[in-house]
Amino acid sequence: MPVYLDHSATTPLRPEAAAAWMEVASSIGNSSSIHSHGQAARRTLEEARETIAATLGVDGIEALIVSGGTEAINLAIKGLYWTRNADSERPVVVAARGEHHATIDAVEWLVDHEGAEAAWVDLLDDGAVDLTHLDRVLAENAGRIAVMTVIVANNEVGTIQPVREIAVRAVAADVPLHLDAVAAYGHVPLDLRALRSETGATGATGPVAVSVSAHKIGGPQGIGVLALHRGATVEPLQHGGGQQRRLRSGTQDVASAAAFARAALLARAELPSEGRRLRVLRDRLVAGVLASVPDTRVNGAPLDGPDRLPGNAHFAFSGCQGDSILFLLDMAGISVSTGSACQAGVPEPSHVLLAMGRSEDEARSALRVTLGRTTTDADVDAFLTAIPGVIASARKAGLSERDVALR
Numbered sequence: 080m081p082v083y084l085d086h087s088a089t090t091p092l093r094p095e096a097a098a099a100w101m102e103v104a105s106s107i108g109n110s111s112s113i114h115s116h117g118q119a120a121r122r123t124l125e126e127a128r129e130t131i132a133a134t135l136g137v138d139g140i141e142a143l144i145v146s147g148g149t150e151a152i153n154l155a156i157k158g159l160y161w162t163r164n165a166d167s168e169r170p171v172v173v174a175a176r177g178e179h180h181a182t183i184d185a186v187e188w189l190v191d192h193e194g195a196e197a198a199w200v201d202l203l204d205d206g207a208v209d210l211t212h213l214d215r216v217l218a219e220n221a222g223r224i225a226v227m228t229v230i231v232a233n234n235e236v237g238t239i240q241p242v243r244e245i246a247v248r249a250v251a252a253d254v255p256l257h258l259d260a261v262a263a264y265g266h267v268p269l270d271l272r273a274l275r276s277e278t279g280a281t282g283a284t285g286p287v288a289v290s291v292s293a294h295k296i297g298g299p300q301g302i303g304v305l306a307l308h309r310g311a312t313v314e315p316l317q318h319g320g321g322q323q324r325r326l327r328s329g330t331q332d333v334a335s336a337a338a339f340a341r342a343a344l345l346a347r348a349e350l351p352s353e354g355r356r357l358r359v360l361r362d363r364l365v366a367g368v369l370a371s372v373p374d375t376r377v378n379g380a381p382l383d384g385p386d387r388l389p390g391n392a393h394f395a396f397s398g399c400q401g402d403s404i405l406f407l408l409d410m411a412g413i414s415v416s417t418g419s420a421c422q423a424g425v426p427e428p429s430h431v432l433l434a435m436g437r438s439e440d441e442a443r444s445a446l447r448v449t450l451g452r453t454t455t456d457a458d459v460d461a462f463l464t465a466i467p468g469v470i471a472s473a474r475k476a477g478l479s480e481r482d483v484a485l486r
Contacts, residue, residue: 080412081412081413081414082412082413082414082458082461082462083414083453083454083458084413084414084415084448084449084450084454084458084462085414085415085416085447085449086390086449086450086451086452086454087234087262087295087388087390087391087416087447087449088416088449089294089295089300090294090295090296090297090451090452090453091297091451091452091453092294092297092298092299092338093297093298093341093342093345093452095341095342095345096297096298096299096338096339096341096342096345097338098341099334099337099338099340099341100299100334100335100337100338101334102337103123103333103334103337103338104334106119106120106123108120108121108333109330110123110124110330110331110333111320111322111330111331120333123333123336123337124144124331124333124336124337125139126340127333127336127337127339127340128142128144128336128340130340130343130344131304131336131339131340131343132304132306134269134343134344134346134347135269135270135271135289135291135304135306136269136270136271136272136273136274136306137271137272137289137306137308138309140309140324141306141307141308141309142304142305142306143304143305143306143307143323143324143326143327144302144303144304144323144327144331144332144336145302145303145304145305145327146301146302146303147292147293147294147300147301147302147303148179148181148259148261148290148291148292148295148303149181149303150303150305150316151261151290151291151292151303151304151305152179152181152182152185152228152257152259152261152290153181153185153316154305154313154315154316154326154327155226155228155257155288155290155305155307155313156172156182156185156186156189156226156228156257157185157188157189157313157314157316158312158313158314158315158316158326159225159226159255159257159287159288159311159313160172160189160193160195160225160226161193161313161314162312162313162314163225163226163255164225165314168223169222169223169224169225170194170195170196170223170225171195171196171197171198171220171223171224171225172186172189172190172195172196172197172198172224172225172226172227172228173198173200173213173216173217173220173224173226173227173228173254174186174197174198174199174200174227174228174229175199175200175201175202175208175229175230175240175434176199176200176201176202176430176434177202177206177230177233177235177236177430177431177434177435178228178229178230178259179230179234179259179261179262181259182228182230182259183430186228195225196223198216198219198220198224200212200213200216201434202431202434202435202436203435204435204436205238205379205380205381205386205435206233206236206237206238206378206379206380206431206435207238207240207241207380207386208229208240208241208245210241210244210245210248213245213248214248217248217252217254221252224252224254225254226254226255226256226257227245227249227252227254227255227256227257228256228257228258228259229242229245229256229257229258229259230258230259230262230263231258231259231260231262231263231267231269232260232262232263232266232267232388233262233379233431234261234262234418235393235418235429235431235432235445235447236378236379236380236391236393236431236432236435236447237262237379237380237387237388237390237391237392237393237449238379238380238386238387239263239267239380239385239386239387239388241386242258242274242286243274243277243278246274246277246278246280246285246286247278249278249280249284249285249286250278250279250280250284250285250286253284254284254285255283255284255285255287255288255311256284256285256286256287256288257287257288257289257290258271258286258288258289258290259290260289260290260291261290261291261292261295261303262295262388263388264291264292264295264296264346265295265296265297265346265347265350266350266354266388266389266390267388268350269289269291271286271289271306271308274286275287275308281310282310282311283308283310283311283312286308287307287308287310287311288305288306288307288308288311288313289305289306290303290304290305290306291303291304291306293335293338293339293342293343296342296343296345296346297342297345297346297452298335298338298339298341298342298343299335299338299339301332301335302332302335302336302338302339304339305327307326312326313326315327315328317329349452353389353452354389355389357389357390357450357451357454358382358389360390360450360454360456360459361382361389361390361391361392361450362382363459364392364448364450364459364462364463365377365382365392367459367463367466368392368394368463368466371463371466371467372396372466372467372470374396374397374398375394375395375396375397375470376394376395376397376441377392377393377394378393378394378395378432378435378437378445379391379393388449389450390449390450390451390454391447391448391449391450392447392448392449392450393445393446393447393448394445394446394448395432395437395441395442395444395445395446396444396446396470396473396474397440397441397444398444398474398477399444399470399473399474399476399477400443400444400473400476400477401417401418401429401443401444401445401446402417403472403473403476404417404446404469404470404473405417405446407469407472407473408462408465408466408469411465411469412461413461413462413465415446415447415448415449415462416446416447416448416449417429417445417446417447418431418445418447427443428442428443428445429442429443429445430442432445448462
């Protein structure tokens, strides 16, 4: 029986979400049409929007339905950058070094095409943003910052960032803050309204935007939400209809929105109990690996603290390559990852571990094991049975930089 332990890449579609999708998909009607079929679709869409918005602490009008986390992140970062530079020169984008590639690539695009200046903030050795360095970056670029962006929970090592402390700094610097909550959604409580209230944010600065994706919580792939505070605005990425506050054009996927809403309600209800269950499974998996595989390091925030995703286990196995481990486990019927699925198939060191100060060899030896709603004790047992032999074989193969003699 195949074992799936890559829930941070995507998690199985919930049956309830699939049923919601099928029910709506069997109906006809464009939600922008004014006839009865269109208005029925519109009601379904807006009910779904309100449901998703409630799980993020925003009003329905503030939840922009997009094609997924990548679009949400790009719309937030690029859109806020363009808006902030419409009436003043603010070329700086502040981001941490361990961000998801959707963020890194969006920032680098702005640098290459719009003349932006990237101000990269260091990470501590546990993957958390170095707040002292952030203070220095904000001070050095005072009055020149267009937008700041931070991942709520690192998608590779699972470290939950000090979001409130970062948001307080954004408010003090009068800078809009975007939160990439794609990996955190369903595992960490998210409430943009409460965060703005706690940090004294007003208007278009401070925490103003949150990006999430449905397929991380058991919803369908291809749909996400950018929660954008009503006091903020972004320059659109695309044009043609202005269906959502004239900030995001295009016919909206009503069936996927309904499925997303159903998954969001279930994930919110299960969050406390599922977090406890996953921590127990995760801790047993980590303890088993450390007991059976020498020269192994666990990366990220401490397992027994509050600053780590409950289903995340991230290892560095010295003397071997993460891709070798992945392929050997795959041959044993176990699916894991070396990092972000968006970088799958590219044998390069983890940029997150490098940002945490690890060597290139250690960054190449990374393996991410992520548990989710369908993970069982039997799945953990299967992994623990396979991993000692897999690591022994991978260590015989060594690292990709080794010299290979042709015979």
